Amino acid sequence: MTTNPPVTDWATDYDIFDPEFVRDPYPTYDELRRECPVAHTDRWGGSWLPTRYEDVVAIAHDVDTYSSREILVTPSPTAAYAGANQQVKAPPISSDPPEHRWARRLILPIFAPGAVAKYEQGTRDLCNSLIDGFIADGRADAAAGYAQQIPVRVIAAMLGVGTERADEFTSWVRGVLEVGLTDPEARVAARTNIIGFFREQIADRRANPRDDDLITEMLAAEVDGEPVPEHHILGTCNLMLVAGVDTTWSAIGSSMWHLATHPEDRRRLVAEPDLWPTAIEELLRAYSPVTMARIVDHDTEYAGCPMHEGDRVLMAFPAANRDPEVFENPDDVILDRQHNRHVAFGSGIHRCAGSNLARLELRVALQTWLDRIPEFELEDPDTVTWAGGQVRGPRACPVVFPAG
Numbered sequence: 001m002t003t004n005p006p007v008t009d010w011a012t013d014y015d016i017f018d019p020e021f022v023r024d025p026y027p028t029y030d031e032l033r034r035e036c037p038v039a040h041t042d043r044w045g046g047s048w049l050p051t052r053y054e055d056v057v058a059i060a061h062d063v064d065t066y067s068s069r070e071i072l073v074t075p076s077p078t079a080a081y082a083g084a085n086q087q088v089k090a091p092p093i094s095s096d097p098p099e100h101r102w103a104r105r106l107i108l109p110i111f112a113p114g115a116v117a118k119y120e121q122g123t124r125d126l127c128n129s130l131i132d133g134f135i136a137d138g139r140a141d142a143a144a145g146y147a148q149q150i151p152v153r154v155i156a157a158m159l160g161v162g163t164e165r166a167d168e169f170t171s172w173v174r175g176v177l178e179v180g181l182t183d184p185e186a187r188v189a190a191r192t193n194i195i196g197f198f199r200e201q202i203a204d205r206r207a208n209p210r211d212d213d214l215i216t217e218m219l220a221a222e223v224d225g226e227p228v229p230e231h232h233i234l235g236t237c238n239l240m241l242v243a244g245v246d247t248t249w250s251a252i253g254s255s256m257w258h259l260a261t262h263p264e265d266r267r268r269l270v271a272e273p274d275l276w277p278t279a280i281e282e283l284l285r286a287y288s289p290v291t292m293a294r295i296v297d298h299d300t301e302y303a304g305c306p307m308h309e310g311d312r313v314l315m316a317f318p319a320a321n322r323d324p325e326v327f328e329n330p331d332d333v334i335l336d337r338q339h340n341r342h343v344a345f346g347s348g349i350h351r352c353a354g355s356n357l358a359r360l361e362l363r364v365a366l367q368t369w370l371d372r373i374p375e376f377e378l379e380d381p382d383t384v385t386w387a388g389g390q391v392r393g394p395r396a397c398p399v400v401f402p403a404g
């Protein structure tokens with residue numbers, strides 16, 4: 001993934017794209033938490049990395065000092081964004097107060113528990129049809145052939161755009177959040193495709209409003225008596241695709257990997273369905289996929305670290321979620337863990353707006369699989385591959401099971 005020299009000192013020179021770190025970041029997070037809880041690197045544009053729960057949460061709440069105007073973990077190729085798309089950001093995740101308040105309010109209703117419940121049956125049908133496609137083979141790729149196929153289609157339904165272009169959407173999302181983090185040209189190309197696509201969709205909804213899709217609702221909404229600007233609607237559509245897709249497939253994929261490698265947990269979930277609510281939270285905690293960035297708004301000092309205006313801070317929610325000060329036996333997955341104030345969905349004003357939908361998708365994907373394929377295991381642990389950087393999860397996870 002990277003041709004950078006290997007890391008010799010993680011406290012002063014960490015590399016979040018280091019292949020071994022991507023495969024298993026937890027020992028490094030543990031060491032940093034103990035020895036240098038706010039690490040620094042000059043790599044990839046330079047950044048700070050808080051790893052303790054308390055620090056990650058404190059920084060997430062200090063929105064005056066740590067701005068969300070850029071949330072990617074490597075610098076944006078700014079010049080290349082010039083032109084028609086320059087104004088298009090990703091509100092509300094890229095908004096600071098006061099804009100953040102109304103930008104979030106605009107989308108919250110569609111993510112309320114009652115509102116997302118209507119996607120449950122469609123998600124279950126989708127999972128069943130994916131399983132129909134491979135159950136007779138006795139093998140499948142639980143990441144590429146299952147997890148990755150689900151969220152993109154659920155979001156397409158929510159946005160009222162067809163699912164026939166799901167593969168294209170997936171490649172655009174990876175272009176922004178995965179490949180694009182270290183390849184600015186790929187990032188710009190993916191962004192241009194996403195924005196171009198939604199520009200067409202918005203023009204279509206202006207001409208042909210629909211009953212209940214998010215784009216039509218945003219076009220009808222007002223802020224301070226004015227219609228919501230088009231660049232804002234474009235940015236929010238962009239966010240829905242980028243934030244709702246590989247975050248969720250990574251959580252589903254990591255959970256599938258866990259169940260494939262932990263038969264006792266798999267069997268417990270089948271035998272004790274009451275465990276689902278705590279099990280979902282525990283899988284989210286243990287395998288939190290998302291790390292977001294902040295930009296330091298003005299010179300400051302945090303825990304003795306001199307942070308300068310424009311410095312990037314990586315919000316290591318996955319590291320916070322394994323902090324032994326907050327979670328007993330943090331590296332163990334305990335399906336009935338009772339105290340679990342995890343920050344897989346972030347903390348503070350930017351806490352994930354889509355968390356109800358994400359939980360629903362994760363639960364339905366795992367339940368449907370276990371209903372039909374209760375016994376499965378990795379085909380060969382060496383063929384599992386992981387992607388990391390901004391969103392960590394398996395990209396290939398071949399499993400075998402008794403053919404159905």
Ligand code: HEM
Binds near residue numbers: 060317
């Ligand atoms: C397991 C899956 C998911 C995880 C782990 C996750 C994680 C996160 C995290 C950590 C944040 C906070 C970012 C920050 O502090 O900068 C966030 C924000 C957000 N997420 Fe998610 N997310 C997931 C799924 C989704 C889905 C399915 C959607 C919607 C389609 C979504 C929409 C959003 C939005 C709109 C925000 C911005 C909220 C704001 O700034 O007010 N997410 N997510």
